[in-house]
Amino acid sequence: MTITQLPSTHEGGRPSPPSGNLCRPVGFAEAIDVAGLVDSANGLIDRAVFTDRRLYDQEQARVFATSWLFLGHVDQLQKAGDFFTTFMGEDPVIVTKDKAGAIRAFLNSCRHRGARVLRADYGATRAFTCTYHGWSYDLEGKLISVPNETGYPQDSWDRAAWGLLEVAQLDTVLGLVFATWNPKAPPLLEQLGDMKWYMDAFLDRDSEGTTIVGGITKWVLKGNWKLAAEQFATDWYHVNMSHASALMVLSPTGRGPKADIINTPGRQYSDVRGNGAGFPTHPRSRFDAQPVHRYYDYEQLRSRLGDARVEGPMTTGHATVFPNFSYLPVNGSVRVWHPKGPDEMEVWAWTVLDKSMPEDVRNAQRLYNLRTFGPSGIFEQDDGENWSEIQAISHGWRTNTVPLNYQMGIGSERDDGLYPGSTSDLYSDAAGRRFYARWAELMNEPAWHEVGE
Amino acid sequence: MSDEGIVVARVEDVPDGEAIRIDAAVTGTVDAIAVFNDGGDFFALDDTCSHEKASLADGWIEDGVVECPLHAGKFCLKDGAVLSMPATRDVACHQVIIDGADIRIVPNPDRLQ
Numbered sequence: 001m002t003i004t005q006l007p008s009t010h011e012g013g014r015p016s017p018p019s020g021n022l023c024r025p026v027g028f029a030e031a032i033d034v035a036g037l038v039d040s041a042n043g044l045i046d047r048a049v050f051t052d053r054r055l056y057d058q059e060q061a062r063v064f065a066t067s068w069l070f071l072g073h074v075d076q077l078q079k080a081g082d083f084f085t086t087f088m089g090e091d092p093v094i095v096t097k098d099k100a101g102a103i104r105a106f107l108n109s110c111r112h113r114g115a116r117v118l119r120a121d122y123g124a125t126r127a128f129t130c131t132y133h134g135w136s137y138d139l140e141g142k143l144i145s146v147p148n149e150t151g152y153p154q155d156s157w158d159r160a161a162w163g164l165l166e167v168a169q170l171d172t173v174l175g176l177v178f179a180t181w182n183p184k185a186p187p188l189l190e191q192l193g194d195m196k197w198y199m200d201a202f203l204d205r206d207s208e209g210t211t212i213v214g215g216i217t218k219w220v221l222k223g224n225w226k227l228a229a230e231q232f233a234t235d236w237y238h239v240n241m242s243h244a245s246a247l248m249v250l251s252p253t254g255r256g257p258k259a260d261i262i263n264t265p266g267r268q269y270s271d272v273r274g275n276g277a278g279f280p281t282h283p284r285s286r287f288d289a290q291p292v293h294r295y296y297d298y299e300q301l302r303s304r305l306g307d308a309r310v311e312g313p314m315t316t317g318h319a320t321v322f323p324n325f326s327y328l329p330v331n332g333s334v335r336v337w338h339p340k341g342p343d344e345m346e347v348w349a350w351t352v353l354d355k356s357m358p359e360d361v362r363n364a365q366r367l368y369n370l371r372t373f374g375p376s377g378i379f380e381q382d383d384g385e386n387w388s389e390i391q392a393i394s395h396g397w398r399t400n401t402v403p404l405n406y407q408m409g410i411g412s413e414r415d416d417g418l419y420p421g422s423t424s425d426l427y428s429d430a431a432g433r434r435f436y437a438r439w440a441e442l443m444n445e446p447a448w449h450e451v452g453e
Numbered sequence: 454m455s456d457e458g459i460v461v462a463r464v465e466d467v468p469d470g471e472a473i474r475i476d477a478a479v480t481g482t483v484d485a486i487a488v489f490n491d492g493g494d495f496f497a498l499d500d501t502c503s504h505e506k507a508s509l510a511d512g513w514i515e516d517g518v519v520e521c522p523l524h525a526g527k528f529c530l531k532d533g534a535v536l537s538m539p540a541t542r543d544v545a546c547h548q549v550i551i552d553g554a555d556i557r558i559v560p561n562p563d564r565l566q
Contacts, residue, residue, distance in 0.1 A: 125522075126511050126522040127511075127522050127523055129523055129524060129525070134505075134523070134524045134539065136507075136523040136524065144523070145505045145506060145507060145523050145524070146505075147504075147505055147524070147539070
């Protein structure tokens with residue numbers, strides 16, 4: 001697939017909102033030094049990172065405001081005027097296709113009194129009109145209509161200065177749309193680095209690319225968003241314990257998969273940008289849903305993706321692109337963990353399919369994902385139960401002040417010559433340590449919007 | 454064949470559920486004219502919404518009504534009568550004649566330049 005970079009704003013052309021005499025006072029959002037809360041070298045995490053409201057607010061300004069964030073799949077937008085809404089951190093955004101066919105993303109908040117200018121989850125429109133007073137914006141975010149416009153001081157009123165705020169950068173990779181508010185963020189492919197090699201194993205199996213099952217499944221979960229993001233980066237460890245009953249139900253014998261499957265070795269990728277992916281390795285790695293298994297030509301996949309990918313990250317496994325985008329290749333599940341306060345997240349999940357799959361195979365893959373992940377998925381419910389359980393007790397003083405253990409596999413990271421970048425054994429907290437190291441690095445660094453131009 | 458009115462478009466130019474905008478210079482009117490196709494029935498109204506500056510040809514067409522794309526004011530396609538706030542004034546309507554494959558407009562005499 002070709003990667004198209006569609007910078008929504010051009011260098012130097014970024015309008016800064018009129019601010020008059022407004023200026024937030026020094027110390028208004030005092031940053032907390034998190035160096036003492038994350039000890040990635042020794043694999044220790046202070047539980048305040050999951051519970052503290054001040055850290056949560058700082059995270060919005062320094063992690064979500066600076067990072068590339070997942071918005072959706074390119075197939076959600078077909079024609080000019082098609083749109084969907086999502087969140088970047090807690091910020092509501094509109095993602096749309098403009099008249100020139102470019103994907104654009106805008107803050108979904110009217111510049112007048114701040115209400116959302118679009119309330120629907122998805123659809124098609126010709127303009128974005130605020131339902132409060134009727135300010136209207138076109139598909140390029142330009143303010144095009146202001147009822148009673150003559151009421152504004154005619155010598156100073158500049159309608160062009162009051163368009164919708166646009167993201168600083170937007171790019172697509174492997175059919176996925178990402179954007180960032182950060183004009184200085186390195187290109188998306190640089191943020192992914194070796195991670196893209198692992199993503200290819202899931203999203204580039206088909207030369208035609210991917211598509212999605214219509215509709216996004218959304219649910220609310222008690223739990224800090226990092227619990228989920230971290231697990232998808234680093235945690236194969238929980239599988240045989242947490243998912244024991246699900247694994248048994250799905251196995252032909254009812255007693256669980258064969259020992260050599262359960263005890264298969266594997267690798268876990270991690271990088272200093274906070275990305276992580278883990279996967280069992282097996283020479284006869286297979287897709288679980290039978291019609292999907294029969295559909296694939298594994299020899300052809302080997303020539304397309306190479307043996308290492310086919311025997312590893314192509315099927316069973318987990319991954320997180322820092323900070324809050326995760327996926328499961330064998331299930332075709334991609335999801336974003338939207339933060340909703342320190343104690344709550346919203347999970348938005350898509351089912352991704354190869355474009356070339358015939359209808360019966362698509363249906364089999366959709367049902368397989370539905371049964372395993374998503375709100376009705378038997379594995380997903382195990383995971384949600386764990387995260388909510390952790391969060392529910394974590395505000396207790398004694399509980400909150402006892403450090404958590406992220407020490408598995410310390411020092412085991414290496415370049416194994418087979419899997420790109422740094423990998424450890426499958427059972428490892430390496431990607432978790434790097435996830436929190438990256439989080440702490442961003443939390444302690446004044447963000448682009450704090451340092452000025 | 455008819456020689457009444459002005460040929461402004463061909464029927465195939467206006468698919469069902471859509472509208473086109475005819476420049477005022479073509480019809481000699483004070484406003485552009487929006488030509489609508491609602492389920493095979495054709496209608497013509499002044500293009501500019503009577504509430505704020507918006508093109509009704511960009512509006513949403515359904516059940517004999519056009520809804521303004523900006524503020525959702527509604528107008529009857531048959532006679533231009535206003536049907537919904539925030540719009541409060543009617544828009545002028547024009548006669549449409551389907552002449553074979555041609556769409557002809559007879560401009561409302563009150564709206565001629």
